[in-house]
Amino acid sequence: MTPTLAVRDLTVRFPLRPARRRAPGPVVHAATEVSFDLHPGRVLALVGESGSGKSVLASALLGLLPATAVVTGSALLTGGPPVEVLAAPTRVLGTQVRGRRIALVPQSAATSLTPVRTARSQLEEAVRELAPGADPRARADALAERAGLDPGDLDRFPHQLSGGMAQRVVVALALAGDPEVVLADEPTAGLDRPLVDRTLALLREVADAGCAVLLITHDLGALLRTPGAADDLAVMYAGRLLETGPARAVLDEPAHDYTRDLLGALPAGGLVPIPGAPPELTDPPDGCAYHRRRPDAGACDGGRLHAAGSRSARCRPLPALVGVRPC
Numbered sequence: 054m055t056p057t058l059a060v061r062d063l064t065v066r067f068p069l070r071p072a073r074r075r076a077p078g079p080v081v082h083a084a085t086e087v088s089f090d091l092h093p094g095r096v097l098a099l100v101g102e103s104g105s106g107k108s109v110l111a112s113a114l115l116g117l118l119p120a121t122a123v124v125t126g127s128a129l130l131t132g133g134p135p136v137e138v139l140a141a142p143t144r145v146l147g148t149q150v151r152g153r154r155i156a157l158v159p160q161s162a163a164t165s166l167t168p169v170r171t172a173r174s175q176l177e178e179a180v181r182e183l184a185p186g187a188d189p190r191a192r193a194d195a196l197a198e199r200a201g202l203d204p205g206d207l208d209r210f211p212h213q214l215s216g217g218m219a220q221r222v223v224v225a226l227a228l229a230g231d232p233e234v235v236l237a238d239e240p241t242a243g244l245d246r247p248l249v250d251r252t253l254a255l256l257r258e259v260a261d262a263g264c265a266v267l268l269i270t271h272d273l274g275a276l277l278r279t280p281g282a283a284d285d286l287a288v289m290y291a292g293r294l295l296e297t298g299p300a301r302a303v304l305d306e307p308a309h310d311y312t313r314d315l316l317g318a319l320p321a322g323g324l325v326p327i328p329g330a331p332p333e334l335t336d337p338p339d340g341c342a343y344h345r346r347r348p349d350a351g352a353c354d355g356g357r358l359h360a361a362g363s364r365s366a367r368c369r370p371l372p373a374l375v376g377v378r379p380c
């Protein structure tokens with residue numbers, strides 16, 4: 054199947070100001086050689102501890118990194134006319150890609166809405182901008198219904214919306230331009246459990262309607278208790294993907310020690326904290342950053358990438374996985 058968005062070797066560096074003039078400045082290695090595909094109708098969950106580079110990836114794909122960022126690699130959007138997102142001029146990103154083909158569901162729905170305007174006025178404005186030709190009121194009502202909202206609720210101000218309603222409004226806003234790709238950046242952060250589950254179900258519906266969804270989250274527990282929330286899983290650590298594969302297979306049979314340790318840190322896994330802390334990204338170690346943190350965790354070949362069937366993992370081959378063919 055052709056991916057809607059094919060990301061290859063996406064690398065983001067942030068050069069920082071040197072402490073002294075003429076001295077070389079530190080460089081933040083925020084993302085390193087990250088590759089994944091987003092497919093229509095599928096949810097890829099991207100998980101990892103805070104600071105692992107998840108949001109930087111989303112910002113790179115939306116062309117929203119600061120001008121000082123150095124970005125290399127490729128992100129080919131092919132659901133419509135092909136666009137190389139990382140090389141596209143700012144004007145093309147602003148007028149043809151952002152909101153129209155790749156949309157963002159931001160963290161913290163309530164605060165991302167303008168407090169002094171009703172949800173309807175914000176949604177109709179998005180429709181006028183992103184879907185010119187459509188009747189704003191009728192389309193806003195249709196988007197509300199698609200996001201599971203009563204259209205009457207659109208006439209409320211953000212402070213009159215419950216957390217769940219606000220979440221649905223931001224999903225409706227993201228769908229206003231009928232995008233091929235939806236990037237949801239920590240959409241469940243700070244929500245209670247029922248609302249987390251409802252948000253995941255809503256994003257599932259968005260994918261089932263044909264979008265390719267990237268779900269960025271550190272809530273591995275929610276993925277574990279909600280089978281079907283994600284089709285595929287990518288595990289990120291210190292700017293690199295350490296493991297990818299079908300979500301169920303990775304959760305049931307993790308191949309990388311980091312994935313196993315993340316699962317072990319959950320209540321269902323025994324609440325075993327991961328010792329140590331992620332490395333400073335201004336000074337990432339050579340080879341595998343995770344086994345530097347946890348040398349006792351298992352064998353490591355220095356972070357080499359191994360692929361087998363639909364799965365990949367760094368640090369050692371994947372022979373133990375059922376039915377996969379090393380390549």
Ligand SMILES: Nc1ncnc2c1ncn2[C@@H]1O[C@H](COP(=O)(O)OP(=O)(O)OP(=O)(O)O)[C@@H](O)[C@H]1O
Pocket residue numbers: 067081082083101102103104105106107108109110119271334
């Ligand atoms: N504009 C910037 N300049 C310098 N460093 C940055 C910038 N933006 C992000 N970083 C650094 O890039 C790294 C990755 O950050 P990012 O926000 O992507 O992590 P994350 O995995 O999304 O974490 P969280 O779950 O806490 O949001 C961090 O070390 C962060 O400090």
